[in-house]
Amino acid sequence: MLELRQVTKSFTLPDGSPLHVLDIEHFEAKAGEQVVIVGQSGCGKTTLLHVIAGICRPDTGRVLIDGWDVPVLSEADRDQFRAAKIGYVFQTFNLLPAFSALENVMIGMTFADGRADRDRARMLLERVGLNHRLTHKPAQLSVGEQQRVAVARALANRPKVLLADEPTANIDTGNQQQVIDMLRGACEDENVVLLLVTHSPEVAGQFERVERLEEINRVLVKRS
Amino acid sequence: MSLWKIALRSLQYRRLASGLTALSISLGVALVVGVMVIHAVVDQSFKRSAQGYDLIVGAKGSRLELVLSTVYHLGKPIGKVPYDYFLELTEGRFAPEVDLAVPCCLGDNYQGYRVVGTTPDMFNELEYRDGEKYRFQAGENFGWGEYYDAVIGATVARKTGLKVGDTFQPGHGETAEQGEKHSPFTVAGILAPTGTPNDRALFVNIEGFWEIHAHGHYDEEQPAEGEPSSQQHAAEEHAAEEHAADAAGRPDPAESGGAGDSHAGAGDAHSHAPQAHDHGEPQLERHVTAILVRTNTKRMTRAMALPKIINQEADAQAVMPAEEITRLFEGIVGNIQKVLLVFAVLIVIVAGIGMMVSIYNSMSERRHEIAVMRALGARRMTVMSIILLESILLSLGGGALGLLLGHGLVGLLAPSIMENTGVVVHALQFQPIELVLIPGLIAMASVVGYLPALIAYRTEVADSLSE
Ligand SMILES: Nc1ncnc2c1ncn2[C@@H]1O[C@H](COP(=O)(O)OP(=O)(O)O)[C@@H](O)[C@H]1O
Ligand SMILES: [Mg+2]
Numbered sequence: 001m002l003e004l005r006q007v008t009k010s011f012t013l014p015d016g017s018p019l020h021v022l023d024i025e026h027f028e029a030k031a032g033e034q035v036v037i038v039g040q041s042g043c044g045k046t047t048l049l050h051v052i053a054g055i056c057r058p059d060t061g062r063v064l065i066d067g068w069d070v071p072v073l074s075e076a077d078r079d080q081f082r083a084a085k086i087g088y089v090f091q092t093f094n095l096l097p098a099f100s101a102l103e104n105v106m107i108g109m110t111f112a113d114g115r116a117d118r119d120r121a122r123m124l125l126e127r128v129g130l131n132h133r134l135t136h137k138p139a140q141l142s143v144g145e146q147q148r149v150a151v152a153r154a155l156a157n158r159p160k161v162l163l164a165d166e167p168t169a170n171i172d173t174g175n176q177q178q179v180i181d182m183l184r185g186a187c188e189d190e191n192v193v194l195l196l197v198t199h200s201p202e203v204a205g206q207f208e209r210v211e212r213l214e215e216i217n218r219v220l221v222k223r224s
Numbered sequence: 225m226s227l228w229k230i231a232l233r234s235l236q237y238r239r240l241a242s243g244l245t246a247l248s249i250s251l252g253v254a255l256v257v258g259v260m261v262i263h264a265v266v267d268q269s270f271k272r273s274a275q276g277y278d279l280i281v282g283a284k285g286s287r288l289e290l291v292l293s294t295v296y297h298l299g300k301p302i303g304k305v306p307y308d309y310f311l312e313l314t315e316g317r318f319a320p321e322v323d324l325a326v327p328c329c330l331g332d333n334y335q336g337y338r339v340v341g342t343t344p345d346m347f348n349e350l351e352y353r354d355g356e357k358y359r360f361q362a363g364e365n366f367g368w369g370e371y372y373d374a375v376i377g378a379t380v381a382r383k384t385g386l387k388v389g390d391t392f393q394p395g396h397g398e399t400a401e402q403g404e405k406h407s408p409f410t411v412a413g414i415l416a417p418t419g420t421p422n423d424r425a426l427f428v429n430i431e432g433f434w435e436i437h438a439h440g441h442y443d444e445e446q447p448a449e450g451e452p453s454s455q456q457h458a459a460e461e462h463a464a465e466e467h468a469a470d471a472a473g474r475p476d477p478a479e480s481g482g483a484g485d486s487h488a489g490a491g492d493a494h495s496h497a498p499q500a501h502d503h504g505e506p507q508l509e510r511h512v513t514a515i516l517v518r519t520n521t522k523r524m525t526r527a528m529a530l531p532k533i534i535n536q537e538a539d540a541q542a543v544m545p546a547e548e549i550t551r552l553f554e555g556i557v558g559n560i561q562k563v564l565l566v567f568a569v570l571i572v573i574v575a576g577i578g579m580m581v582s583i584y585n586s587m588s589e590r591r592h593e594i595a596v597m598r599a600l601g602a603r604r605m606t607v608m609s610i611i612l613l614e615s616i617l618l619s620l621g622g623g624a625l626g627l628l629l630g631h632g633l634v635g636l637l638a639p640s641i642m643e644n645t646g647v648v649v650h651a652l653q654f655q656p657i658e659l660v661l662i663p664g665l666i667a668m669a670s671v672v673g674y675l676p677a678l679i680a681y682r683t684e685v686a687d688s689l690s691e
Contacts, residue, residue: 046690055599055685076603083601090689094596098237099230106225111601116225153600 007061039213054078083112087154095138124152144175231613246622252572253626276350307510332394341433352418363388363413378417595688615673
């Protein structure tokens with residue numbers, strides 16, 4: 001389902017020198033598999049998720065998702081691909097403040113195929129326990145509720161891969177577990193690959209498969 | 225959810241900024257609408273087609289002034305032509321080419337409204353607009369023999385309170401300040417509103433007009449100013465009786481025989497000319513300020529040569545009002561309106577630039593939102609379109625508001641326009657050019673929205689997400 005081969009990524013620093021961030025020989029996740037990625041701050045976790053989502057292109061290597069080689073696609077095609085195949089949950093939720101909870105879920109559908117399935121959006125919000133918050137704007141929701149809307153939004157287009165970048169880092173501990181459970185439950189239900197980045201040992205401890213980026217990213221292996 | 229709706233939500237989220245921006249555009253558009261409607265109104269009222277005559281004959285001088293003073297009651301009359309010249313048109317050399325000639329004498333006013341000495345033909349034969357005969361809302365036209373009868377325009381009736389049977393005293397001069405008073409006239413009829421300058425004039429029998437002028441400072445003992453009170457009425461009526469007695473020595477037109485004297489005949493009314501009292505009336509100086517001439521269509525070629533012949537001679541000039549007005553428009557008035565229109569359009573453009581600044585400023589805080597949309601799968605073109613649509617929605621909203629405001633403004637001003645120009649305007653008087661506004665605004669919005677939209681297009685997802 002998801003496979004990375006010989007993926008490298010470096011950034012150019014303002015002084016012109018290159019900053020090598022990623023060098024991953026091989027990484028694979030099967031359909032429905034749930035993987036936690038841990039690693040120190042700055043070790044390239046977000047960059048990895050960006051590469052998988054097609055938000056940025058690796059310097060070399062292949063990123064295969066559902067049969068597509070993402071890096072070879074044009075930017076517009078990668079956008080289209082991301083809308084259709086990838087769900088993304090951010091650390092800071094990133095709900096759009098101008099739109100209601102329901103509209104935040106539907107807006108991703110608009111970008112995918114132009115048609116917004118209101119019933120599915122409502123169903124997803126119900127599943128995360130927000131059926132009474134459909135018309136609320138993000139500012140009117142608690143942080144826990146906001147992240148649940150973000151989870152529903154990430155699932156809106158029936159993605160193949162769900163990327164969650166420290167989704168519980170900004171949430172009080174009471175709500176943390178709820179969000180993790182919802183993410184896991186939804187991915188199980190729809191057979192979605194879940195890649196979850198976290199710093200929390202409690203969260204990581206719940207998953208069968210935990211990948212330490214320091215071990216799979218050769219940039220860091222060399223450095224240490 | 226359509227892109228339109230996404231754009232609309234973004235605008236709603238920034239209500240205050242969006243509202244103010246739309247308001248500034250609406251003010252510009254309202255001004256454009258105002259200028260265009262006024263433009264059309266002035267245009268229509270001046271270029272109004274035939275009023276039942278095609279030539280104005282008057283003293284030599286400015287052609288335009290002759291038209292303005294005769295048709296629009298503006299400015300001073302330029303001079304006089306002797307009555308004999310009028311007879312040339314009705315009975316003399318030019319008679320075969322002339323179907324109808326209506327004399328006008330100017331020089332008096334009543335409470336600032338012009339008093340025009342003329343004949344009943346003015347209302348029996350002429351039209352106030354193409355195909356529209358004069359109608360009376362009260363009373364009737366004055367008769368040929370009723371020397372001291374008058375017909376007053378609708379505005380004059382409303383403003384002065386004169387009713388049928390009331391009397392009034394014209395003062396000498398075209399404006400109210402010139403206060404010398406003449407003998408009273410009786411209102412025989414009140415015209416229905418015509419939407420022409422004639423709503424703002426009083427028409428008296430030319431015979432009476434001549435007579436009061438022949439008598440010079442006839443009634444200096446009369447009260448000088450103010451609304452005619454009932455006592456004043458009585459005094460005026462008394463003076464009228466005195467005057468009637470005074471005038472009794474002169475031949476009454478009903479008694480004075482002569483060709484074309486059959487006043488009672490309805491069908492041949494246009495053949496009437498004021499009576500030529502050329503016997504035993506040395507003090508009665510007869511002249512006219514202008515003659516409205518309807519040429520004889522049965523003698524087209526010769527009739528068309530008529531103005532040329534008249535203009536070659538030293539006695540008078542003949543002008544075609546339509547031609548003069550068109551010239552006036554293409555000259556001064558048209559240019560003033562063009563300048564106004566340019567200003568109004570400039571205001572819209574300034575408002576458009578304001579819109580650009582407003583959207584542009586919002587872009588710095590919206591980079592993050594745009595990056596989120598991109599992360600959700602929106603393409604560069606999609607986020608660019610959303611910003612452009614916002615710009616278009618803003619200007620269309622502002623435009624719609626501006627149309628409302630503009631027409632509301634026209635509606636509010638309509639009574640005062642009517643008052644001052646006699647032109648009837650309606651709030652919902654749309655101009656075809658307003659249709660250009662919509663595509664024009666969309667074009668402006670696209671240009672104005674392009675720069676912010678480009679910023680949206682160029683937003684890099686990875687960089688802006690982490691902001
Ligand atoms: N656009 C960029 N330009 C230059 N350096 C970057 C850029 N994005 C990330 N980096 C650097 O790459 C490294 C990995 O970043 P990131 O993937 O965000 O780490 P993590 O998410 O694991 O904390 C960091 O050292 C960061 O400073
Ligand atoms: Mg990170």
